[in-house]
Amino acid sequence: MSKEVEAYIVIAQQEWELNLGSNARNLAFEFSKTKPVIYVNPAIDLRSIVSQRKSPHYKRRLKLALGFGENTEKIADNLWVHTPATVNYSINWLRNTGIYDFLNRQNAKGFFKSLRKGMKSLNLHPEKCVILNDSQMFTGLFTKKYLKPLLSFYYIRDNLIGHPYFRFHGTRLEPQTIQLADAVFANSAYLAEYASHYNQKSYDIGQGCDLEIFEAENQYTEPEDLSAIPHPRIGYVGFLTGERLDISLLEQLAEAKPEWQIVLIGPEEIMFQESSLHGMKNVHFLGSKKPQQLPVYIYHLDVCMNPQLINELTIGNYPRKIDEYLVMGKPTVATATPAMQMFLPHVHLAVGVQEYIKVIELALLPQETSARNEAIACARSHTWKACTDKIYDTQTHLLEA
Structure with a gap:
């Protein structure tokens, strides 16, 4: 008999407030049609606090990171955004992997402690929730250790380790994060094949697109x-x-x-x-x-x-x-x-x-x-529902196994 999923937690790369088009936002909205969803912003780090200290946005982020304000806000039906009440060490520049791994673990402890508190405020239980980790390969490495969810999925929608920021530590840690996931989902066959080297349960679920405003049969006035x-x-x-x-x-x-x-x-x-x-x-x-x-x-x-x-x-x-x-x-x-x-x-x-x-x-x-x-x-045919249906199919199979 399969276990009941209480909610979905989307651990995101991008802040919700930036309002950028991102797969994580779209998937969160789609999940929220069936279950409660918490979209988790990335934690603010020390370097950003210094470099962006004059920005009104980062001033607000700092207050929330220090525990002043409402860290878990409802922004739509069945959808909340959690901003972690923690400040990460800025460690990407470190070349000593031992020191890096220690501080990365400390970052993860603060991140998941805040998330657990946010879930508790909504009466959600980690062991009944499904995590979708949007390529948070560093903090996300400790999802099962510090959160212990019902299922933990890793999501790849870009080859991030090709980017200089992620390359040094990501080429070492992303394979580990993929290995620990219950399943891996990607938006292309190429990325699913890459993930399959580290986790056999790696699936191409395609890409959803928001195409409501695009209508080929309309007559548009030329700009x-x-x-x-x-x-x-x-x-x-x-x-x-x-x-x-x-x-x-x-x-x-x-x-x-x-x-x-x-x-x-x-x-x-x-x-x-x-x-x-x-x-x-x-x-x-x-x-x-x-x-x-x-x-x-x-x-x-x-x-x-x-x-x-x-x-x-x-x-x-x-x-x-x-x-x-x-x-x-x-x-x-x-x-x-x-x-x-x-x-x-x-x-x-x-x-x-x-x-x-x-x-x-x-x-x-x-x-x-x-x-x-x-x-x-x-x-x-490339809809977000089609993507989440494939996630649900894998989830059902895993919970019934």
Whole structure:
């Protein structure tokens, strides 16, 4: 007979208050449709206290960390946010693993002590709760030791150990955290395969997307800053970062096909700001747009693209923008990575400028209605409910075993 789950606890990488689009937030909302959920903010650390001491947000965080205020707040039906009443040691810079491990354990003790107190205030019992650890590979290593939940799941939605911050200690500790989990869930086959080296119960549960505002059959008025740009328009919508996007590829593409207009929509970081793209007549930077404006801009592009670099950060990454492109019925081209294989045959994949030119030329040809409709249906199938249903299936199997 399976055991009853009382609640879900989502141990997150990102603070709820930052209001960034994140898988952990979406999964928390989906879980809350069936059970109470506590979304747990990361603990504040000493370095952040010093560097962000003038920020009103961090002043509030410090008060909560010191125990002044309400650490567990209800923010929606069946959903609470817990901000830990603890201050972490800033230890990522340490190279002595013995000292690091000792202080990491101390950080975890404070974190889980605060979480247990928050759960108690809601009359929740750790041994009846399921944990979803959103790649908190350091503190999360001690989930079972200091919380003792009914089940503890590890969730991977990005190859974080490819990032310099996580690389040194993460390559050592994430495998241990994965091994200790009752199961591991990933949003791509590539990341699930990586996790399976350390835990056989590793599953690709896909990626959910919020596509309610995207409707391919709507007639959207063309924005003024786009109307002056001639066709064909080859566009990218999202954060413009040189860590993940191939600036050189875009430069070569714009130079090789001057009749194509490269339209880049989104905020830029320094590598894009300083690139030669800004001096090219057929490259257009339209800046940041509000989320509700994105369908309008995508609608008026001829081809949408995702010109990713292939590196440790991107190789297993699930680009949610592909679903946004496809659900708008747009011909889509992208860099060929393992995570992109699931979108075939609805996308054109390429590596290098010559292949990109070929697939964009194909994408500019008239679309067949059936192929367009199949692409839209593919995107619509990627829901958060589909993700959590797979988690529930694994959970049921484990509890009945």
